[in-house]
Amino acid sequence: ESDDDGGYGWFVVAGAFIVQVTTFGTSTGIMQDYYERNTFRHIPNIQLQLSATGTLMEVMIHIMGPLVQIVSSRYGIKAVLVLGTMLTSLGLELAAFSSEVWHLYIAQGIIFGTGASLLYITALSAPAQWFNRRRGLSQGLVSAGTGIGGLVLPFFMTGFNHTMGAGWTYRIWGLICVGANMVSCILIKEKNSQRVRSKQLGEVFDFSVIRDSNYIIWFLGSITACSGLMIPYFFLPSYVTHLGMSTTDASVFLAALSASNIVGRISVGFIGDKIGRLNAHLIFTTATGISVLLIWTFANSYFSIMAFALTFGYFCSSYIALLSPITVAILGMRKFPTGLTILLLGNGISVLSPSMASALESVINAEPYMVYKMFTGVSYIVGAFFLLALKLKLSPGLFTKV
Secondary structure (H helix, E strand, O other), X not given: OOOOOOOOHHHHHHHHHHHHHHHHHOOHHHHHHHHHXXXXXXXXXXHHHHHHHHHHHHHHHHHOHHHHHHHHHHHOHHHHHHHHHHHHHHHHHHHOOOOOHHHHHHHHHHHHHHHHHHHHHHHHHHHHHOOOOOHHHHHHHHHHHHHHHHHHHHHHHHHHHHHHOHHHHHHHHHHHHHHHHHHHHHHOOOOOOOOOOOOOHHHHOOHHXXXXXXXXXXXXXXXXXXXXXXXXXXXXXXXXXXXXXXXXXXXXXXXHXXXXXXXXXXXXXXXXXXXXHHHHHHHHHHHHHHHHHHOHHHOOOHHHHHHHHHHHHHHOOHHHHHHHHHHHHHHOOOOHHHHHHHHHHXXXXXXXXXXXXXXXXXHOOOOOOHHHHHHHHHHHHHHHHHHHHHHHHHOOOOOOOO
């Protein structure tokens, strides 16, 4: 790897940060709540139907990795970014005209989700080319955009919904996205843009990664731990109201979780550059599982739930922040695109984990919400064991920098 660290890469980080804000700032929950109370309030079981929009969008974001790799290998990442910008804006503008739930499935779920995938995966992979010593910090700064978008932008979308309605909210946000993402198209570029483009699929995908035992352990640990990631985001608000607190309290807890997540993503990137990225991820993953099993399990007051939200939000941040740096360290830059694509396909399982936990909750005779807590905590602890096995396989010393 080159000793050159950063330079123009910081502009790439800025462009990737913008992408993270725009793609994950589009809160399906805010729009779902508006449609439940207004446009589609007369339709039975509308909550379940509308929630499928967000699920479909998340699935598209994760499964489009092969398309991203094919297009970027043949035409470069600029083509991926431009196509992603067009599709995200088109999806939002079409969603503005939705008069049936299935319109949202197509516009926001499929079209926006596909465009968001093109932008998101490029934003994950591009900065890694420009950094070595500060690769963790740079990726942490990029991933912080997700937390900032999720924390700040829903408040603006709520205001637009109240004053102008959902249609104009989508139109305005679509225009904002196209403007912001055009800046990203300009800023983000490959470090070795003169490389020969791959024309054959056999040259695009390097499937030797699935014979790499280190990568397989990393893959299994990632999808296991990641299966617990979204459950608190989905069910903490209902858990709070189940305890008799208000919906305002629930919003405060989610905001606290998101805010601490931003700090965590930047922190773990910096810490990873100092003590080793896999070491940092192992520590954060273990702490996440402990926070669930020892805090959320017994949390039944405002302050104990706030303690969990802040702790979980901070420590659960490590996977997204260190996904690219650890994958590069295991596979090298040449195999990295294929490795990232397979990881994201596997992470599509995590999109279904809230539904899986909900199904278990409905059939297991236990204290309300206990299944969600155990599912989340055990997922992280088991994932941490995989990471520990990988660390010891890469370097026998427990305190060796990895």
